Amino acid sequence: MKKIEAIIKPFKLDELKEALNTLGIFGMTVSEVKGFGRQKGHTEVYRGAEYEVDFIPKVKVEIVITEDMTDKVVETIITTVNSGKIGDGKIFVLPIDGVCRVRTGERDKDAI
Amino acid sequence: MKKIEAIIKPFKLDELKEALNTLGIFGMTVSEVKGFGRQKGHTEVYRGAEYEVDFIPKVKVEIVITEDMTDKVVETIITTVNSGKIGDGKIFVLPIDGVCRVRTGERDKDAI
Amino acid sequence: MKKIEAIIKPFKLDELKEALNTLGIFGMTVSEVKGFGRQKGHTEVYRGAEYEVDFIPKVKVEIVITEDMTDKVVETIITTVNSGKIGDGKIFVLPIDGVCRVRTGERDKDAI
Amino acid sequence: MFRKISFFALALAAFSASPALAGEPSVGETLINLAYSIDTFYFLMSGALVMWMAAGFAMLEAGLVRSKNTVEILTKNVALYSIACIMYMFIGYNIMYGDGANSFIPGLSFWLGTDNAVDAVLKSGGETYYSVMADFFFQVVFVATAMSIVSGAVAERMKLWSFLAFAVVLTGFIYPVEGYWKWGGGFLDTLGFSDFAGSGVVHLCGASAALAGVLLLGARKGKYVNGKVKAIPGSNLPLAALGTFILWLGWFGFNGGSELKISNIEEANAVSMIFVNTNMAAAGGLVAALLLSQLWFGKADLTMALNGALAGLVAITAEPLTPTPLVATLVGMAGGLLVVASIIFLDKIKIDDPVGAISVHGVVGIWGLIAVAFTNPEVSLGAQLTGIGVIFAWVFGTSLIAWSIIKAVMGIRVSEEEELKGVDIHECGLEAYPEFNGK
Amino acid sequence: MFRKISFFALALAAFSASPALAGEPSVGETLINLAYSIDTFYFLMSGALVMWMAAGFAMLEAGLVRSKNTVEILTKNVALYSIACIMYMFIGYNIMYGDGANSFIPGLSFWLGTDNAVDAVLKSGGETYYSVMADFFFQVVFVATAMSIVSGAVAERMKLWSFLAFAVVLTGFIYPVEGYWKWGGGFLDTLGFSDFAGSGVVHLCGASAALAGVLLLGARKGKYVNGKVKAIPGSNLPLAALGTFILWLGWFGFNGGSELKISNIEEANAVSMIFVNTNMAAAGGLVAALLLSQLWFGKADLTMALNGALAGLVAITAEPLTPTPLVATLVGMAGGLLVVASIIFLDKIKIDDPVGAISVHGVVGIWGLIAVAFTNPEVSLGAQLTGIGVIFAWVFGTSLIAWSIIKAVMGIRVSEEEELKGVDIHECGLEAYPEFNGK
Amino acid sequence: MFRKISFFALALAAFSASPALAGEPSVGETLINLAYSIDTFYFLMSGALVMWMAAGFAMLEAGLVRSKNTVEILTKNVALYSIACIMYMFIGYNIMYGDGANSFIPGLSFWLGTDNAVDAVLKSGGETYYSVMADFFFQVVFVATAMSIVSGAVAERMKLWSFLAFAVVLTGFIYPVEGYWKWGGGFLDTLGFSDFAGSGVVHLCGASAALAGVLLLGARKGKYVNGKVKAIPGSNLPLAALGTFILWLGWFGFNGGSELKISNIEEANAVSMIFVNTNMAAAGGLVAALLLSQLWFGKADLTMALNGALAGLVAITAEPLTPTPLVATLVGMAGGLLVVASIIFLDKIKIDDPVGAISVHGVVGIWGLIAVAFTNPEVSLGAQLTGIGVIFAWVFGTSLIAWSIIKAVMGIRVSEEEELKGVDIHECGLEAYPEFNGK
Numbered sequence A, B, C: 001m002k003k004i005e006a007i008i009k010p011f012k013l014d015e016l017k018e019a020l021n022t023l024g025i026f027g028m029t030v031s032e033v034k035g036f037g038r039q040k041g042h043t044e045v046y047r048g049a050e051y052e053v054d055f056i057p058k059v060k061v062e063i064v065i066t067e068d069m070t071d072k073v074v075e076t077i078i079t080t081v082n083s084g085k086i087g088d089g090k091i092f093v094l095p096i097d098g099v100c101r102v103r104t105g106e107r108d109k110d111a112i
Numbered sequence D, E, F: 001m002f003r004k005i006s007f008f009a010l011a012l013a014a015f016s017a018s019p020a021l022a023g024e025p026s027v028g029e030t031l032i033n034l035a036y037s038i039d040t041f042y043f044l045m046s047g048a049l050v051m052w053m054a055a056g057f058a059m060l061e062a063g064l065v066r067s068k069n070t071v072e073i074l075t076k077n078v079a080l081y082s083i084a085c086i087m088y089m090f091i092g093y094n095i096m097y098g099d100g101a102n103s104f105i106p107g108l109s110f111w112l113g114t115d116n117a118v119d120a121v122l123k124s125g126g127e128t129y130y131s132v133m134a135d136f137f138f139q140v141v142f143v144a145t146a147m148s149i150v151s152g153a154v155a156e157r158m159k160l161w162s163f164l165a166f167a168v169v170l171t172g173f174i175y176p177v178e179g180y181w182k183w184g185g186g187f188l189d190t191l192g193f194s195d196f197a198g199s200g201v202v203h204l205c206g207a208s209a210a211l212a213g214v215l216l217l218g219a220r221k222g223k224y225v226n227g228k229v230k231a232i233p234g235s236n237l238p239l240a241a242l243g244t245f246i247l248w249l250g251w252f253g254f255n256g257g258s259e260l261k262i263s264n265i266e267e268a269n270a271v272s273m274i275f276v277n278t279n280m281a282a283a284g285g286l287v288a289a290l291l292l293s294q295l296w297f298g299k300a301d302l303t304m305a306l307n308g309a310l311a312g313l314v315a316i317t318a319e320p321l322t323p324t325p326l327v328a329t330l331v332g333m334a335g336g337l338l339v340v341a342s343i344i345f346l347d348k349i350k351i352d353d354p355v356g357a358i359s360v361h362g363v364v365g366i367w368g369l370i371a372v373a374f375t376n377p378e379v380s381l382g383a384q385l386t387g388i389g390v391i392f393a394w395v396f397g398t399s400l401i402a403w404s405i406i407k408a409v410m411g412i413r414v415s416e417e418e419e420l421k422g423v424d425i426h427e428c429g430l431e432a433y434p435e436f437n438g439k
């Protein structure tokens, strides 16, 4: 099993969610993060003093899936959230040793 | 070493914390996330327009432990946060290559 | 490739960011977390009733890098955020199977 | 400007000092006209300030509950004010100030009558000295205040519509009846019970109804866990501070307006003294509560200080005229100390009052009424205790019955799961701060 | 105290009842002095309450937009109020109340004149009965109110400076002209159109200008997605509730002050009746809207209830004096029901109004004006409909032109990316809540 | 209603125009009664508005500090107001308005005296024309205002109890003494220094005390980092905007009430002019500051606009009566431009004032006092400069001593770690927004 972590632009979340549903993926965990990368922040002035808004609001989507789904999911993410603009985000694929559904105690594949 | 990520219902956090303490685990990192899975959100009406509250507030607990503790910890999590209700959450076990305590520079086991 | 997760004290973030830039690392993802470890929280009184502020605000910095950078990065983090005080934080090194830049579809090394 | 001119006819009919015009009133009549307008205007301004207190309660309560229960408490506050106005106009005002059957049983009639006729006022030689409608406006905001007290105490767990059902009963029946006993000239007034602006009639009333509700309702989930009292911090303290400032301001109308007249030197002096004493009592209460919480808990608990200011205000409300400003400050300080102790005590006996309403308005209201016996020579302790007993017994008793019926019919408490998720989403379908991560 | 003494000279020159002093005015003159001061003071207090409404609109709108657009809406609100004051002083007041060329074309002059001379007032025998400056103060806050209505409707997408440019036009020209037609004694007044405190002149005016702006501007991105209406929840509901309470309070000055006189028994009674009716209409509107949303949507939508209270206030503004409190409550209730329906309807036809300003002030304003024909026997439905038509046609037409010119010159809508990121950072360089994670 | 009747005795003793009753006062006496009640009522309403400013300062400051320091600034604001009331009643009022030893050294006595006796007032023929208690109420809210100015400037780093200790000294001694020099009839008044409502006595006073505190205290950690000025954004801008609106409203009482009399035509006109000028100056200041920040920084900085409005208010406070509304607008505009420049300048010289209090109340207060020399022909620039020098020297000097003593005894600055974690948890044990992730 793999865990996919995608850092995307916040307003793309709904689209991505729907795209994943169509793939038959219904589980995911989302959190608000601040991103920093090629897409630099901008400088603003507050009461005459400059300050950098250098962390850009992003959303991190975590999806645990079975190995075989990995490529499909990555592709889907790219095609849905890609706008060709800088700051579109990154996708990380991490190995997972085990999954467990708390409610039932089911493990691994059955737990996803 | 392993990293356990547990997605649980927010109000279960205190119980879980105490349960883990009794296991001799005192370190953990917690963050607020929004969950999406079997447990669907609900539709609400705001000024006559429907909107889906489809991401459910969850808490993500990250615990880094030594390999041997893994099963004990997973068991503990299940028994404490399981309510048999949908949305109880998930547990993910991830491999970890290394740990380091910033203060002392200690590594791996000693750093946990 | 590796993913470095560092749990640090919030006010150290700017310093760390600059330190990493000098290392030639420009990409990172940051999120607000609450920490629990040796550094215990404190008890406060609200309207006469005690309550524990036992989760301490921390910042989690996630940096994906190429294997060879790992030690340099870990060292940098330690030297910059270490204050010798309890609660300085932890660094976790996780394996990563793949990285992908959404905008271009570039993979792995090129995507970082 | 045309707009002005269009009122001349009216204007002159009633008042003119220019010999050039016909049918002008005598100087004496003109003086009555002026005094009448001054007292009526003073009454309206006072009423507007008291109406503003509704906003104060709303902000205070919204600041002291958790964010997941904020929308619902706001809804309760705006709705209870509106219901109070409608019920009091429909029947309450007439029960309270109509001709009663006897000094115990008030009369019953509906809607509002007409205002004073000019001739009647002139004939009265100034005995009838302000508008009936202005009086109604001033009175209606008082009943809303009483009901506002209840919402805070039962916050975060009571069903919205059950609460509003109770609002109908309290504002239309429970409050007007005890109001009749005192301000309507009933037996409490006859036996010399003294309550200038309503430490008893308004504040103790609200607190007694709240207590009955809380007892039936029980504590919030997680407030008392195996013997320990858990803190449930308010979600937005600036709102709580704002609410307190609003109440402080509104109280000048609450007490100041209760003098009912300002159009001569004595009355003007009296109203001024009331403003000063009201302000000093609040200041004393705040300082006392702040110091006490610093000494007791080791921290300067803002929420206790705010409750202290309100306690000072409630304490002085029973008699803001006779004490000197120094004495008023002391009365307020005592209230401030008392409210902190009372909040701790109520928690000890597991009476869960998220905003401290029962302590502020009930316990301190009683203190205020007792204090009158010491600050006003003409008032006896006996009469005060009787009044306290009667008001508490009546309001607590009838409220208990009303709450029980509502509980039986529609239930009064939200389900455990709804309480966990927060009543906002369940009752109102909204979140107070949808964009911020609430815990 | 010295400070007092320093005013004696002044004081006595004008008024003294002590025979010990020379050159004292006659009793008749003194009576005129007193009445003049009472009416002026009442006017100033009313104006202050209406000024406070500017804060109400600011809080209401800040509460109902998303956090990323909050600073900008606050900036618009404080700036539009200031611009309204300057433009109305510069030219608006004179257009509205100066000597017009005829009943259609107002006169043109600049700045404010001098106040009433004491002799003139005394000679007038009380016909001139309050300060011109007090009148200006009362009038200027009205134009600010009209403009405040616009900001809410075009929120979250209109450029800051384009909006302020429009504010200059509306407060300096569009509003004063239609104001002249009615309150300045123009043709609308002559033909018997009745609008006591401005359901039409102020509220319908603001709503018509808003509608024109919204039509040119279009809906917020993501509001109407392939045929479905998407909810965009307000970010801070306690602010919205506070804003409504502020408006409710301010409205006592808005309607109560519009009686323009209080210094005799009839007038004092009239103002009192207006206070009561204003309050009852708001209460009725709130309850009606709350019940309707519970029945219709299954939830007690606080934002609808708040709009309901405002609807009740707008509805009664056209005639707060003649109805009985019961009738006023019903007029308000009708407004409360209407506003909910109107909000849903406007969404259906894709007119995006984030705060419901067009429904509250426009649709319900029209209802209020029509209702006058039924609550005030002297008013004809025809005259009311004519007035509604004229005001809407004038304001909507001129606004459409003004907005179009501004659009052509500087554009009126922010770029799609700016809208996405929020206008705060782009227009003001600030975030409203920089420390909290906004979505 | 019984409640009314119970006041007849009182009422009639003092005033009756009905020939049917015995012992009635003469028409002349009745006129004095009415005028006295009007002026007293006007005074009380003005005082209530000024009291409301305390809420304005609290909200403004709570909005401009970081969330981790919000509870503590709220606590300081409610506590300083209370302390000011107690200290001023205890000793301050007597120092300021009692019989002084000479024009430099005020007298010393305690508590408040009694109010005017009816006979005395009647005998004075109206020279004594309002309640002493009303005067105290109006005066006490002024000293609270002066102290409120200090809290903002030293925010986010000063110890709570050290600050409150200073509040005792300023409100009980420093302010009353310089107040005596001007409004108490001391030498500043004698030499023709003119300060209508307190640009100097109140605002410059507060700013001077604040400056002394800031110099001893130093800047917030992280404000000036190796030569660069870092922005520390306020955490809740809607609160800041609300606070400004509250202050704007309250200022009508601050300036309007300082005319001290309204009961005749001239005075009523004067108060009206003051209302208009106060409003215009604020509007001018806001627009000027908004435009300047747009041109200078490229963004419409809301916080600068808000400071601009306050600057306009402070600037006009020294003389709101003599200028025309147009001139008042310009005086305000100059204040608005000045405040922006001053804020930037103070940052350049590393004087860290989180809310801009020193610029708004000090720098612009001086501008306001100087402007009087140009708007009021009777006032000389020399006298104004002397007054400015004396007030600044006295307040700054005594404050520096007071702060130093407090620093030596209990320290004035929180530890670096406490500052880092935020003073709320450390001083008050609470968080302002415990449920939201603050940075």
Ligand SMILES: Nc1ncnc2c1ncn2[C@@H]1O[C@H](COP(=O)(O)OP(=O)(O)O)[C@@H](O)[C@H]1O
Residues within 6 Å of the ligand: A007, A034, A035, A036, A037, A038, A039, A040, A056, A058, A085, A086, A087, A088, A089, A090, C026, C027, C028, C029, C030, C062, C063, C064, C065, C101, C102, C103, C112
């Ligand atoms: N090395 C990295 N480690 C962790 N997160 C990263 C890294 N590089 C980029 N990110 C995340 O991806 C987001 C987008 O990356 P960025 O370089 O700005 O755009 P792009 O991927 O289009 O070049 C960043 O805001 C950051 O959150």
Ligand SMILES: Nc1ncnc2c1ncn2[C@@H]1O[C@H](COP(=O)(O)OP(=O)(O)O)[C@@H](O)[C@H]1O
Residues within 6 Å of the ligand: A026, A027, A028, A029, A030, A062, A063, A064, A065, A101, A102, A103, A112, B007, B034, B035, B036, B037, B038, B039, B040, B056, B058, B085, B086, B087, B088, B089, B090
């Ligand atoms: N495939 C997944 N990847 C990541 N997170 C998941 C996944 N499936 C579920 N989750 C997380 O677990 C939570 C509970 O899962 P859910 O399916 O709702 O309940 P249950 O586990 O009882 O079936 C979800 O809210 C989501 O946060």
Ligand SMILES: Nc1ncnc2c1ncn2[C@@H]1O[C@H](COP(=O)(O)OP(=O)(O)O)[C@@H](O)[C@H]1O
Residues within 6 Å of the ligand: B026, B027, B028, B029, B030, B062, B063, B064, B065, B101, B102, B103, B112, C007, C034, C035, C036, C037, C038, C039, C040, C056, C058, C085, C086, C087, C088, C089, C090
């Ligand atoms: N076993 C663990 N798993 C996950 N996070 C941990 C663990 N131990 C510590 N942390 C994180 O590291 C932070 C610092 O650890 P702590 O023990 O408090 O200080 P120190 O590392 O200096 O001993 C904690 O607040 C927590 O967020």
